Amino acid sequence: xxxxxxxxxxxxxxxxxxxxxxxxxxxxxxxxxxxxxxxxxxxxxxxxxxxxxxxxxxxxxxxxxxxxxxxxxxxxxxxxxxxxxxxxxxxxxxxxxxxxxxxxxxxxxxxxxxxxxxxxxxxxxxxxxxxxxxxxxxxxxxxxxxxxxxxxxxxxxxxxxxxxxxxxxxxxxxxxxxxxxxxxxxxxxxxxxxxxxxxxxxxxxxxxxxxxxxxxxxxxxxxxxxxxxxxxxxxxxxxxxxxxxxxxxxxxxxxxxxxxxxxxxxxxxxxxxxxxxxxxxxxxxxxxxxxxxxxxxxxxxxxxxxxxxxxxxxxxxxxxxxxxxxxxxxxxxxxxxxxxxxxxxxxxxxxxxxxxxxxxxxxxxxxxxxxxxxxxxxxxxxxxxxxxxxxxxxxxxxxxxxxxxxxxxxxxxxxxxxxxxxxxxxxxxxxxxxxxxxxxxxxxxxxxxxxxxxxxxxxxxxxxxxxxxxxxxxxxxxxxxxxxxxxxxxxx
Numbered sequence: 001x002x003x004x005x006x007x008x009x010x011x012x013x014x015x016x017x018x019x020x021x022x023x024x025x026x027x028x029x030x031x032x033x034x035x036x037x038x039x040x041x042x043x044x045x046x047x048x049x050x051x052x053x054x055x056x057x058x059x060x061x062x063x064x065x066x067x068x069x070x071x072x073x074x075x076x077x078x079x080x081x082x083x084x085x086x087x088x089x090x091x092x093x094x095x096x097x098x099x100x101x102x103x104x105x106x107x108x109x110x111x112x113x114x115x116x117x118x119x120x121x122x123x124x125x126x127x128x129x130x131x132x133x134x135x136x137x138x139x140x141x142x143x144x145x146x147x148x149x150x151x152x153x154x155x156x157x158x159x160x161x162x163x164x165x166x167x168x169x170x171x172x173x174x175x176x177x178x179x180x181x182x183x184x185x186x187x188x189x190x191x192x193x194x195x196x197x198x199x200x201x202x203x204x205x206x207x208x209x210x211x212x213x214x215x216x217x218x219x220x221x222x223x224x225x226x227x228x229x230x231x232x233x234x235x236x237x238x239x240x241x242x243x244x245x246x247x248x249x250x251x252x253x254x255x256x257x258x259x260x261x262x263x264x265x266x267x268x269x270x271x272x273x274x275x276x277x278x279x280x281x282x283x284x285x286x287x288x289x290x291x292x293x294x295x296x297x298x299x300x301x302x303x304x305x306x307x308x309x310x311x312x313x314x315x316x317x318x319x320x321x322x323x324x325x326x327x328x329x330x331x332x333x334x335x336x337x338x339x340x341x342x343x344x345x346x347x348x349x350x351x352x353x354x355x356x357x358x359x360x361x362x363x364x365x366x367x368x369x370x371x372x373x374x375x376x377x378x379x380x381x382x383x384x385x386x387x388x389x390x391x392x393x394x395x396x397x398x399x400x401x402x403x404x405x406x407x408x409x410x411x412x413x414x415x416x417x418x419x420x421x422x423x424x425x426x427x428x429x430x431x432x433x434x435x436x437x438x439x440x441x442x443x444x445x446x447x448x449x450x451x452x453x454x455x456x457x458x459x460x461x462x463x464x465x466x467x468x469x470x471x472x473x474x475x476x477x478x479x480x481x482x483x484x485x486x487x488x489x490x491x492x
Contacts, residue, residue: 025076025079026079029076029077029079029080030079030080030081030082031080031081031082031146032076032080033083033084033087033088033090033091034082034084034087042076043091043092043095043130043134044068045076045077046077046130046133046134046136047068047130047133048068049133049136050068050129050133054129054133057125057126057129058126058129061122061126063126075140077140077141078140078141078142078143079143080141080143080144081143081144081145081146082144082145082146082147082148083141083144083146083147083148084148084150085148085149085150085151085156085159085163086148086150086151086152086156088131088134089127089131089155089156089159092127092130092131093127095130096123096126096127096130124155124158127155128159128162131159131162132162132166135163135166135167135170135173136166136169136170141173142172142173142175142176143176144173144174144176144177145176145177145178145179146177146178146179146180146181147173147174147177147179147180147181148179148180148181148183149163149181149182149183150181150183151183151184151185152183152185160189160192160196161189161192164192164195164196164199167196167199168199171203174200174203174204175203175204175206176206177204177206177207178206178207178208178209179207179208179209179211180200180204180207180209180210180211181211181213182196182211182212182213183211183213184213185213190222190223193223193226194222194223194226197223197226197227197229197230198226198229200230201226201229201230201232201233202233204233205233205234205235206234206235206236207230207234207236207237208234208236208237208238208239209238209239209240209241210230210231210234210237210239210240210241211240211241212227212240212241224253227253228253228256228257231256231257231260232256237260238260239260239262240257240260240261240262241262241263251279251283254279254280254282254283254284255283258280258283258284258285259284259285259286260286261280261284261286261287262286262287262288262289262313263287263288263289264280264284264287264289264290264291265289265290265291265293265318266291266292266293273292273294273295273299274298274299274302277299277302277303277306278302280306281302281305281306281309284310285313286310286313287306287310287313287314288310288313288314288315288316289314289315289316290303290306290307290310290314290316290317290318291316291317291318292318292319292320293318293320294320294321295319295321295337296337297333297336297337300337300340300341301340303319304340304344304345304348307345307348307349308348311348311349311350312350314350314353315350315352315353315354315355316353316354316355316356316481317349317353317355317356317357318355318357318481319341319345319357319358319359319360320357320358320359320386321334321337321338321359321360321361321388331361334361335361335363335364338360338361338362338363339363339364339367341358341360341371342360342362342364342367342368342370342371343367343370343371345358345371345374345375346370346371346372346373346374346375346378347374347375349374349375349378350378351377351378351379352378352379352380353378353379353380353381354381354382355380355381355382355384355481356380356382356383356384357384357386357480357481358384358385358386359385359386359388360385360386360387360388361387361388362387362424365423365424365427368423368424368427369427369431372427372428372430372431372432373431376431376435376437378437379437379438380432380437380438381438381439381440382438382439382440382441382442382479383432383438383440383441383442384441384442384443384476384479384480385424385428385442385443385444386443386444386446386476387424387443387444387445387446388446424443425443425456425462428441428443429465433465433466433469433471434469436469436470436471438471439470439471439472440471440472440473440474440479441456441466441471441472441473441474442455442456442457442473442474442475442476442478442479442480443455443456443473443476444456444476455475455476456473456476457473457474457475457476
């Protein structure tokens with residue numbers, strides 16, 4: 001990380017290289033723990049301010065403290081603008097492993113200190129020393145703009161109390177942050193979360209993007225209370241993103257944050273989904289991402305209303321009838337719900353969409369053609385279509401059963417699938433491909449009854465036809481947003 005080159009030659013060469021150092025160092029140190037490098041030894045710079053007790057502990061583990069620089073060319077930590085706690089943990093472990101591999105310590109000798117187990121109490125102790133040294137006040141991290149606290153593993157949770165203690169000692173660390181990401185996975189001491197949220201709303205007023213991921217299996221009134229106070233305390237809040245966040249009183253939160261809420265994915269029961277959709281329509285104004293995984297005859301019309309209302313803001317729409325395994329619906333009901341989507345959706349789509357993913361049972365070619373006709377004025381950067389229950393299957397099966405011939409069943413299924421999906425593909429070419437209304441396309445035929453799927457991406461001749469219109473065909477699974485988190489990460 002440091003510019004430490006022995007220059008040879010005249011003074012101009014030295015000055016030029018020094019200038020390049022001054023230009024490069026701020027960029028390299030803006031987010032140092034995100035740089036994919038095999039060299040994790042820049043951590044030593046943070047150890048300059050260790051106290052004598054901590055230095056003694058490092059010496060006990062045969063870590064050569066003479067490697068810690070006494071002087072540095074620049075105030076490197078001052079350039080840091082982004083910190084991610086999980087990445088810091090990762091770099092520390094990586095650095096300790098590199099020290100261990102070069103150490104002369106006999107790992108099988110019980111009388112010697114051991115760096116062999118990253119889960120040992122002693123390893124936690126040494127990792128904690130290094131971790132705490134990074135966030136110390138003396139390191140002068142005063143220009144932090146993005147702070148991400150990510151707790152995934154058990155050892156990450158062990159550090160959370162230390163994070164809070166260090167922040168209490170060094171309030172300047174979060175004084176000017178713009179982007180705050182809090183991700184708590186697994187079981188954690190909720191009192192620590194309460195204290196942390198209270199600390200945030202009392203000491204940080206500059207957040208513009210807030211992302212809160214709280215994966216627990218129960219609702220928590222105090223989390224709602226303190227999170228709401230954090231929202232209200234901010235002076236420039238623009239976006240709030242939360243995931244796997246369960247509130248008994250969701251309406252209270254939306255009354256506070258509805259103006260900021262942009263992303264909605266409703267992984268819940270159909271009854272709850274209906275209630276949430278009503279609240280969202282009432283209090284929200286700027287929905288850009290809408291994911292409806294599973295629907296029934298009630299919430300499908302509310303979802304259509306939501307798309308109409310937020311037409312000017314929506315960029316991402318995902319509609320999938322069985323993501324919640326709603327396979328107890330009859331085929332007729334599934335086909336009916338899919339038909340409603342095809343009838344209503346095309347005429348209410350925004351003029352431009354980044355992403356549209358439809359996973360339906362397309363049983364009526366004419367309705368699908370109607371959908372494409374109605375959506376001709378919409379440009380869709382990424383279009384995904386998954387036909388889950390194929391047209392012609394039931395008639396083929398019934399015909400085969402009546403004749404008592406097993407081969408007729410399979411033939412009826414295959415011909416029905418091929419005929420229906422050939423028509424779908426034909427309409428896509430006519431209304432979308434030839435008019436160049438998309439940039440990326442994925443089309444999958446999924447037949448649960450025979451556990452067989454077919455992807456357009458595997459049909460090389462068809463792929464070439466789309467490519468001739470500057471449309472890139474991709475595998476459905478690759479193009480699909482598998483999780484809200486993928487979208488949030490990209491946006492965040």
